[in-house]
Amino acid sequence: GATPARRLIIERCRAAGFPTVRMRRLRYHPAIRQLVQTVRLDPGRWILPLFVHARSEHRVPISSMPGHDQLSLDALREEIEEVRRLGLGGVLLFGIPDHKDPLGSDATSEQGIICRAIRVIKEIAPELLVITDECFCEYTSHGHCGALGKAGAHDTVDNDQTLRMLGWQAVAHARAGADMVAPSGMMDGMVGAIRQALDQAGFTHVPIMSYSAKYASAFYGPFREAAESAPQFGDRRSYQMDPAAAAEQALREVELDLAEGADIVMVKPATSYLDIIRLVKERFPGVPVAAYNVSGEYSMVWAAAEKGWLDLQRVALEMLTAIHRAGADIIITYWAKQAVKWLKQ
Ligand code: PBG
Secondary structure (H helix, E strand, O other): OOOHHHHHHHHHHHHHOOOOOOHHHHOOOHHHHHHOOOOOOOHHHEEEEEEEEOOOOOEEEOOOOOOOEEEOHHHHHHHHHHHHHHOOOEEEEEEEOOOOEOOOHHHHOOOOHHHHHHHHHHHHOOOOOEEEEEOOOOOEOOOOOOOEOOOOHHHOEOHHHHHHHHHHHHHHHHHHOOOEEEEOOOOOOHHHHHHHHHHHOOOOOOOEEEEEEEEOOHHHHHHHHHHOOOOOOOOOOOOOEOOOOOOHHHHHHHHHHHHOOOOEEEEEOOHHHHHHHHHHHHHOOOOOEEEEEOHHHHHHHHHHHHOOOOOHHHHHHHHHHHHHHHOOOEEEEOOHHHHHHHHHO
16 A cells, blocks of 8 residues: 555656665664664573582583583582673583482482582572473483383383472472472473472472473484483483474473473474474463573584684574574573673673
């Protein structure tokens, strides 16, 4: 419905061969570009993953993840002193125990590495949001995400026994002072089981950020070195999602988690799954969506930058921008510390 006057202008421009509408007008001035931006990078929406070990070495560099170390409890203290000044949204803890067994008992023990780490953080930075990963792959001798099943390859992990263990783990973390728990094992019913266990133990206020749509991804490669959690046999395809499954399967996962009481839902990995992030955000408006910008997404940028093929800072910030633009409210990212420093420059 253009008015006659407008139609005349369009006619004249067309006759002269010039465009009436020019998208470049909104791009010519830096202040105009800033005016029309909708994605702003905000460290308060980023969560930094940390790896804590129970060994004596202070810091053990993770060779496949430059800038990240496995931390002893003392090194964790230093790290937290730095992190609290950066204004990040929180930290997400992963533990490397000194002892692994088939049931991953360190994970459910109040003397386990994660509970000790939570107490250390809460002692020096009580206001810093501490989120714990609820899973068993770092703690089990076989490296799977729960107790082993009996039914063979299609059932590597016993779902319902693992649900009980997840309840104990979450309660132990909450007792130690965790502010939020994040189940990542892709067990059916994990959110409901953890919600019930937390509520019965008096932690009705502790939210659950569920790894709702977590794919069986090769992008987790460097993490498995970092967390020493590679499966000793088989893979995780009988519980994590198939990247080639219909995108709508992610919506069913999210819907179930919300019905079981999830407060925040997560899509993981992030950059190869931007379509899933967008779909979840559109289908569940008002539900906070997190995205996990995983280890492989971080390490491959570093590797290319070390070869001089990419600009590390610009690529990293562009990825974070894209993940937010796709619909993520929260990003779990190994760039968190560096990105804050870049933004301050
Ligand atoms: C499971 C867990 C994994 C990651 C986070 N939680 C590994 C896996 O599923 O094998 C991967 C994170 C990353 O790659 O950065 N506890």
